[in-house]
Amino acid sequence: MPMTLTQKILAKASDKVEVVPGDIVEARVDLVMGHDVLMPLAFEAFEETGATKLFDVNKVVAVQDHFVPAPDVKSAEQSKRLKEYVKKYSMVNYFELGRGGVCHTIIPEKGFVVPGDVAVGSDSHTTTYGALGAFATGLGSSEIGVSMALGKMWFRVPEAIKVVLNGKPGRYIGGKDVILEILRRIGTDGARYCSLEFVGDGIKYLDIDDRLTICNMAVETGAKNAIFEVDSITNEYLQNRVKKDFDVLKADDTAEYKGEIEIDLSKVVPLIAAPHSPDNVKEVHEIKGVKVDQVYIGSCTNGRIKDLREAAEILKGKKVNENTRLIVVPSSQEVYKQALQEGLIDTFLEAGAAIGPPTCGACCGGHMGLLASGEVCVSTTNRNFIGRMGSKESYVYLTSPYVAAATAVAGKIVLPEEA
Amino acid sequence: MIYRGKAIKYGDNINTDVILPGQYLNLTDERDLAAHCMEGIDSDFVNKVEKGDIIVGGSNFGCGSSREHAPIAIKASGVSCIIAKSFATIFYRNAINIGVPAVECPDAIDEINEGDILEVDIEKGTVKNITLGKSYNATVYPKSIQNLINVGGLVNYVKSIRGVN
Numbered sequence: 134m135p136m137t138l139t140q141k142i143l144a145k146a147s148d149k150v151e152v153v154p155g156d157i158v159e160a161r162v163d164l165v166m167g168h169d170v171l172m173p174l175a176f177e178a179f180e181e182t183g184a185t186k187l188f189d190v191n192k193v194v195a196v197q198d199h200f201v202p203a204p205d206v207k208s209a210e211q212s213k214r215l216k217e218y219v220k221k222y223s224m225v226n227y228f229e230l231g232r233g234g235v236c237h238t239i240i241p242e243k244g245f246v247v248p249g250d251v252a253v254g255s256d257s258h259t260t261t262y263g264a265l266g267a268f269a270t271g272l273g274s275s276e277i278g279v280s281m282a283l284g285k286m287w288f289r290v291p292e293a294i295k296v297v298l299n300g301k302p303g304r305y306i307g308g309k310d311v312i313l314e315i316l317r318r319i320g321t322d323g324a325r326y327c328s329l330e331f332v333g334d335g336i337k338y339l340d341i342d343d344r345l346t347i348c349n350m351a352v353e354t355g356a357k358n359a360i361f362e363v364d365s366i367t368n369e370y371l372q373n374r375v376k377k378d379f380d381v382l383k384a385d386d387t388a389e390y391k392g393e394i395e396i397d398l399s400k401v402v403p404l405i406a407a408p409h410s411p412d413n414v415k416e417v418h419e420i421k422g423v424k425v426d427q428v429y430i431g432s433c434t435n436g437r438i439k440d441l442r443e444a445a446e447i448l449k450g451k452k453v454n455e456n457t458r459l460i461v462v463p464s465s466q467e468v469y470k471q472a473l474q475e476g477l478i479d480t481f482l483e484a485g486a487a488i489g490p491p492t493c494g495a496c497c498g499g500h501m502g503l504l505a506s507g508e509v510c511v512s513t514t515n516r517n518f519i520g521r522m523g524s525k526e527s528y529v530y531l532t533s534p535y536v537a538a539a540t541a542v543a544g545k546i547v548l549p550e551e552a
Numbered sequence: 553m554i555y556r557g558k559a560i561k562y563g564d565n566i567n568t569d570v571i572l573p574g575q576y577l578n579l580t581d582e583r584d585l586a587a588h589c590m591e592g593i594d595s596d597f598v599n600k601v602e603k604g605d606i607i608v609g610g611s612n613f614g615c616g617s618s619r620e621h622a623p624i625a626i627k628a629s630g631v632s633c634i635i636a637k638s639f640a641t642i643f644y645r646n647a648i649n650i651g652v653p654a655v656e657c658p659d660a661i662d663e664i665n666e667g668d669i670l671e672v673d674i675e676k677g678t679v680k681n682i683t684l685g686k687s688y689n690a691t692v693y694p695k696s697i698q699n700l701i702n703v704g705g706l707v708n709y710v711k712s713i714r715g716v717n
Binding site: 321516 | 611
């Protein structure tokens with residue numbers, strides 16, 4: 134029977150010739166990632182199972198990224214617990230604050246994922262790594278603990294939705310607009326339990342940072358995973374980053390899809406998700422003029438070098454509006470260094486922005502930029518649920534770095550060309 | 553296994569940020585987590601919840617973050633089981649893994665009123681609304697998940713197959 138790309142990966146990882154949607158398979162995992170919030174709990178579950186060592190020390194990665202630098206003693210204790218587990222189990226892949234960054238930026242950046250991998254992480258945005266042609270999905274702490282012990286996990290083989298991207302995106306259009314367009318069409322449960330499989334002629338206009346953004350927020354459609362076919366852009370990105378060999382799998386031409394979404398990238402316009410759901414998507418021009426207290430540029434969704442370049446392009450020689458504050462958070466040390474070398478950080482500082490260290494920080498409602506009641510934030514992050522970034526009475530709009538930077542200059546929501 | 557309790561009802565797309573807001577993700581004691589359960593959407597939940605209660609959701613219950621803190625907070629509040637039209641995939645797994653059955657029963661939900669007495673039989677796959685005197689078919693778990701529930705969740709299941717006590 135013909136299979137989709139996701140089905141092929143799951144079949145291979147569970148030593149089956151074929152799988153069909155609905156099958157429950159036990160698949161080997163090639164990467165288990167955890168961070169300071171869930172990994173201490175994962176290690177508790179790991180120890181409760183009776184496990185005494187990691188299934189493969191090279192395939193488990195621990196990252197301090199959510200509550201770092203520690204905003205309070207409770208968070209400091211949590212990070213300390215993770216560090217103790219890292220020592221106890223002789224972990225070799227550990228990223229301390231200042232050595233790594235936000236997990237979903239550093240996992241691809243440091244070559245931990247290759248096409249065809251099965252990757253799991255203690256974070257819903259683990260779907261990000263599908264940009265590199267891997268099956269990647271988020272799990273809770275118990276399942277991460279068990280994955281660390283056994284090196285395998287059960288999955289229900291998902292039905293697939295094919296997303297055909299055609300045409301060339303216009304000026305100021307990137308991965309964020311593409312995923313917001315998908316959210317606008319199918320909503321927050323339109324792909325529930327499904328895989329989103331990206332194909333089409335338009336893919337060649339999306340670089341890896343765009344694809345990472347799309348797969349990152351694919352989870353907001355309810356998708357179990359999202360995956361791009363491997364092409365020359367993927368191979369170029371992987372070169373010099375990955376050390377292990379990999380086979381490139383392809384979906385069969387006659388594979389069955391539960392649904393199909395076709396997007397003409399040339400017709401996508403700048404989009405923004407209004408409070409309080411990522412699928413409450415508007416065209417930016419529809420809500421122009423909303424006054425903004427804070428602009429946040431960062432996160433695993435849009436805190437990579439391409440995002441900072443786009444923000445700097447808008448901010449160069451301009452000032453942040455006097456009624457607005459701008460927080461820029463490069464999402465890894467590597468991104469931060471690159472941004473420094475390219476002069477982007479200078480541009481941000483000159484504009485009157487505050488630069489934060491790589492952290493999930495305010496995106497997850499943790500620290501370093503929470504909102505007061507009544508405040509409005511335009512953010513390049515992934516979720517704008519009630520209270521997500523602070524007060525239950527605050528309002529978060531999700532958009533691209535271009536729109537966010539322009540909004541910081543104007544002090545109100547505007548199109549990129551209006552800054 | 554049969555769960556009986558009063559219904560506490562919510563709408564569609566109840567996300568894990570409103571079940572357990574991110575600012576509490578540095579808490580680990582389940583009682584501390586329970587003290588903030590549903591805080592993002594219902595600050596009265598902690599006052600009205602009683603042991604055995606059943607949370608009733610619409611579609612896509614538990615969407616968003618993978619934080620296992622969300623079902624842990626629900627369980628520690630005394631909730632015995634969650635029924636909904638549908639669940640988000642990660643929450644569904646997390647809830648079952650820690651021993652809070654998440655049961656899909658799309659037909660029952662619209663007719664349930666807050667406070668109705670419900671009875672959920674996960675083996676038979678039925679939800680009874682005792683208050684209304686009606687019964688509905690729910691999705692029955694595949695055998696592998698049923699086995700996991702029978703031994704009290706994922707960690708116990710792994711212990712049982714590894715032969716570790």
